Amino acid sequence: MAKQAKTRDTSLFLPTTAAELSARGIGQLDFVYIIGDAYVDHPSFGPAIISRVLESHGYTVGILSQPDWHSAEAFRRLGRPRLAFLISAGNIDSMVNHYTSAKKRRSSDAYTPGGEAGKRPDRATIVYANRAREAYRGVPVILGGIEASLRRFAHYDYWDDKVRRSILSDSGADLLIYGMGERQIVEIADALAGGLPTEQITYVNGTCYMTHSLERVYEYETIESYEAVARDKNAYAAAFMAQYREQDAIRGKRLVQPHGDAFLVVNPPAAPLTTEELDAVYELPYTREPHPAYQKEIPALFEVKFSLTSCRGCFGACSFCALTFHQGRVISARSHASLLKEAALLAQQEDFKGNIHDVGGPTANFRQPACKKQLKSGVCADRQCLGFDHCKNLEVDHRDYIALLEKLSAVPGVKRVFVRSGIRYDYVMYDKSDAFLRTLIKNHVSGQLKVAPEHVSDKVLRLMGKPASALYDRFVAKYMQLNRNMGKEQYIVPYFMSSHPGSDLSAAVELAEYLKHTGQRPEQVQDFYPTPGTLSTCMYYTGLDPRTGERVYVPKSASEKAMQRALMQYFMPQYRDLARTALQKAGREDLIGFGKHALVPPRMGKQAADTPQECRRRNENLHGKHRNTQRTPREGTHKRR
Numbered sequence: 001m002a003k004q005a006k007t008r009d010t011s012l013f014l015p016t017t018a019a020e021l022s023a024r025g026i027g028q029l030d031f032v033y034i035i036g037d038a039y040v041d042h043p044s045f046g047p048a049i050i051s052r053v054l055e056s057h058g059y060t061v062g063i064l065s066q067p068d069w070h071s072a073e074a075f076r077r078l079g080r081p082r083l084a085f086l087i088s089a090g091n092i093d094s095m096v097n098h099y100t101s102a103k104k105r106r107s108s109d110a111y112t113p114g115g116e117a118g119k120r121p122d123r124a125t126i127v128y129a130n131r132a133r134e135a136y137r138g139v140p141v142i143l144g145g146i147e148a149s150l151r152r153f154a155h156y157d158y159w160d161d162k163v164r165r166s167i168l169s170d171s172g173a174d175l176l177i178y179g180m181g182e183r184q185i186v187e188i189a190d191a192l193a194g195g196l197p198t199e200q201i202t203y204v205n206g207t208c209y210m211t212h213s214l215e216r217v218y219e220y221e222t223i224e225s226y227e228a229v230a231r232d233k234n235a236y237a238a239a240f241m242a243q244y245r246e247q248d249a250i251r252g253k254r255l256v257q258p259h260g261d262a263f264l265v266v267n268p269p270a271a272p273l274t275t276e277e278l279d280a281v282y283e284l285p286y287t288r289e290p291h292p293a294y295q296k297e298i299p300a301l302f303e304v305k306f307s308l309t310s311c312r313g314c315f316g317a318c319s320f321c322a323l324t325f326h327q328g329r330v331i332s333a334r335s336h337a338s339l340l341k342e343a344a345l346l347a348q349q350e351d352f353k354g355n356i357h358d359v360g361g362p363t364a365n366f367r368q369p370a371c372k373k374q375l376k377s378g379v380c381a382d383r384q385c386l387g388f389d390h391c392k393n394l395e396v397d398h399r400d401y402i403a404l405l406e407k408l409s410a411v412p413g414v415k416r417v418f419v420r421s422g423i424r425y426d427y428v429m430y431d432k433s434d435a436f437l438r439t440l441i442k443n444h445v446s447g448q449l450k451v452a453p454e455h456v457s458d459k460v461l462r463l464m465g466k467p468a469s470a471l472y473d474r475f476v477a478k479y480m481q482l483n484r485n486m487g488k489e490q491y492i493v494p495y496f497m498s499s500h501p502g503s504d505l506s507a508a509v510e511l512a513e514y515l516k517h518t519g520q521r522p523e524q525v526q527d528f529y530p531t532p533g534t535l536s537t538c539m540y541y542t543g544l545d546p547r548t549g550e551r552v553y554v555p556k557s558a559s560e561k562a563m564q565r566a567l568m569q570y571f572m573p574q575y576r577d578l579a580r581t582a583l584q585k586a587g588r589e590d591l592i593g594f595g596k597h598a599l600v601p602p603r604m605g606k607q608a609a610d611t612p613q614e615c616r617r618r619n620e621n622l623h624g625k626h627r628n629t630q631r632t633p634r635e636g637t638h639k640r641r
Contacts, residue, residue: 008292013041014051015062016291021078030059030189032081034128035145036090036097036120037111038294039065041287044304046145046181047088052284053182059083059189065291066112066119069127075135083192085132086185087173088145089124091300093531095159098122101529102558103159114296122159125151129171140198141173142188149178149326150533152208152266153243153257154226156236156541158530163230163541166257166264168208174198176208179326180312182281183270205249206270210262217256217265221246225258233542240538241546247325250378272313272332279338282309288349306346307358307421308339310404314362315370315385316424317465318454320500322533323362329379333367336404340411347413354415359408364421365428365436367401370394382547386426388462396427398436405444419444425451425475426467434482441482445490449479452495456514457507460500463545463552465535469514494520498564499555500528501539505563505586512567512579512599513591525565570599577603 015021016039021029031054035047042048051061062081067074090097090111097120098106108115121127125147132141151167168176175198177184184206191201202209202216211217221242229236239257243266246252252268273281288305290298311333314323339359346352358364369375370385371393385391408417419440428437440449453472455461461468476492483490496511515522530537539545539552555561563582566575579600583591591599 010292012285012287013039013063013291014055015078016065016293018077018079021062026060026062029062029078029081030054030083030193031061031086032064032078032132033061033086033088034064034067034075034132035088036066036094036124036128037300038113038298039063039291040298040301041289041291042301042305043282043284043286043288043309044091044301044307046091048286049281049284050086050088050144050181050185052286053281054185054189056284057186057189059193061086063291067128067131069121069124069131072131072134075128075131080136081139083189084140084142084174084198085129085136087125087128087132087141087143087148089128089147090120090145093147093150094120094122094124095157096529096531099159101527102561108299110300111298113290113294113298115299116296125167126171129173133172140175140192141171142175142177142198143168143171143173144177144181144185146322146326148176150322150531152176152178153239153255153264154229154259155532156530156537157532158537158540163226163236165226165259166208166210168210168264169226169259169262174209175201177206178208178266179206179269179328180273181206181270182273182277202265203267204270205267208264208266210259210264212262214256214263214265217254217263220254220256220265222256222258226260226264227258233544237538237542237544237546237549240535244325244535244546245381247328248378248381249328249330250376251381252378269328272328272330275333275335278312278332278334282334282338282342288345303357303420306349306352306356307360308342308346308356308408309361310334310339310359310364310401311361311366314366315379316363316366317384317387319463319465319535319539320454320497320528320537322531325533327362329370329385330374331366331369333400336407339404340407343408343411343414347411352413354413356408356414356417358420359405359417360419360421362421363424363427364419365398365401365423367404368395368397384465386424386467387465388458388468390426390430390467394430396431398428398431398433402436402439405439409443416446417444418446420450422450422452425453426471429471429475429478434478437478438482441479441488441490442486448491448493450493450495451475454495454497455500455503455507455511456496457503457510460502460507463502463536463539464497464500495526496522496568498525498527498568499561501536501552501554503528503555503564504553505560505567505582506588508564508567509583509586509588509591512570513597515568516570516597516599521571522568525568527561527565567599576600 054061062078109117112119129141157164184204187204223242224235224239229239249269249271255266257264313327313331315329454466456469458468530540543554545552566578567582569575570579
């Protein structure tokens with residue numbers, strides 16, 4: 001079968017200019033979709049999905065990608081929409097997109113042609129909403145996307161270091177769609193097309209709205225007001241837990257949060273798509289390419305272009321991840337037939353080299369709900385499926401995923417199928433069969449398997465919602481043993497995080513010891529990043545574990561964060577002084593010296609310990625082939641403190 005070349009035909013994309021509208025004979029669009037990313041017609045990009053879904057239901061949609069927000073003029077480019085403006089900041093929260101965890105401005109934007117920074121404003125959703133209203137007054141404004149979804153309640157904002165109102169209140173928009181929006185957008189579109197004003201579209205699950213009266217709001221629970229959570233951290237924690245518990249389409253309650261003289265009404269989450277519905281969404285006629293107007297590549301497309309989304313939702317319970325607050329904890333999975341059809345399409349692409357880069361989702365090896373009860377009664381309000389401990393009712397079965405990977409590997413034109421989106425190693429270890437791990441090692445790892453233990457201190461892991469460190473050690477040992485049995489030389493690349501709530505200097509030292517004794521030398525370290533919608537961010541702001549009310553130590557100062565990073569990179573000469581200071585503050589001077597357990601040598605000015613020769617000797621493996629890979633922990637090589 002002949003390869004398909006990249007399309008340069010703009011008619012295959014949604015219209016982006018007046019000329020493209022004219023060529024299609026469209027006098028007035030139903031919707032104008034304003035997005036903070038470049039326009040990429042690929043199902044890994046949320047705006048592509050929503051616009052294609054609307055198109056499949058007979059609505060016309062135009063795309064305003066990264067418009068100049070300094071005036072309203074650019075927002076008039078496609079004319080006045082008949083039904084509404086749709087607004088999304090993009091695939092990532094605009095503040096996360098723009099700033100590092102140290103609040104330093106990033107120099108690039110992976111969702112912009114050529115990686116150019118500065119093509120969208122800070123708090124893009126709010127800015128775009130204001131400009132849209134300015135451009136055409138009286139047109140409904142509907143928010144969606146990850147930025148809006150995770151900021152739907154009053155929330156702590158790391159960049160302002162304060163509690164902000166719901167983004168719906170700050171933007172002045174009419175409606176907000178949260179979560180995966182396919183159901184909601186069609187229901188809203190049909191209501192608008194039928195002549196219903198936005199103030200009467202109050203019944204759609206997975207949406208929020210503001211009102212000045214609760215007279216027609218039924219069966220709701222009132223949570224702490226914006227004013228209360230802004231001044232009282234205990235109130236903030238209580239409100240967050242109510243939001244967290246009710247994030248379920250079956251048993252979730254309607255929540256009301258007062259904002260001054262108005263009320264934020266958050267309807268229960270929308271039901272996850274069925275397998276048939278999910279298949280239909282991913283089989284829409286995406287070009288799988290950026291719009292032809294772009295002269296430069298879109299960096300974000302590179303990794304996902306030849307990847308397959310097999311599932312949505314996650315029951316993994318990581319406290320620092322907002323995925324469950326967005327997609328929910330119930331797994332929806334596509335059928336094998338749908339994924340095989342998409343794989344065949346990939347194989348026809350001109351630049352396909354034979355490798356499917358990933359088959360997964362939020363967690364690759366989740367292809368079924370955690371238990372059957374979830375489908376009838378919803379997820380448990382006060383119990384996690386996975387975490388430091390796992391639920392005894394958790395059903396672990398990788399057989400469907402194994403079969404899927406085997407089928408995909410047999411698609412003509414496909415040479416290798418990789419799994420890169422991340423697996424839950426604890427879920428793997430709870431499987432009574434090692435068939436999946438064997439299959440993964442044999443066929444679907446490209447030299448290195450990336451996993452995310454995140455830390456080794458059990459007190460930190462418990463707060464993170466991650467399994468105990470001993471389970472990770474057993475996984476590493478099993479992985480390495482299976483590789484040896486198969487005659488393979490493959491490694492684990494683990495991700496660790498510094499400065500998460502609960503991580504004091506003693507926990508950071510424990511992690512540094514682990515890194516030394518397992519031969520790992522991370523070149524980059526990720527600080528905890530407080531983003532809206534996560535349990536960990538609630539801990540960071542309040543100093544409380546909202547699940548228990550217990551106080552949590554939170555490293556906030558720049559100096560302590562720097563020390564925790566330095567401990568993880570103790571082997572680098574430029575971090576020795578800071579690592580020594582950290583060890584002294586932690587009361588661990590026993591790790592300063594020349595012994596085999598020492599992390600850094602003593603300070604000796606320009607004498608032996610700090611000579612270039614000594615630095616080279618003690619860091620001789622810094623530039624080695626596998627400097628950031630995991631070797632099997634051996635008995636007695638490290639201690640848990």
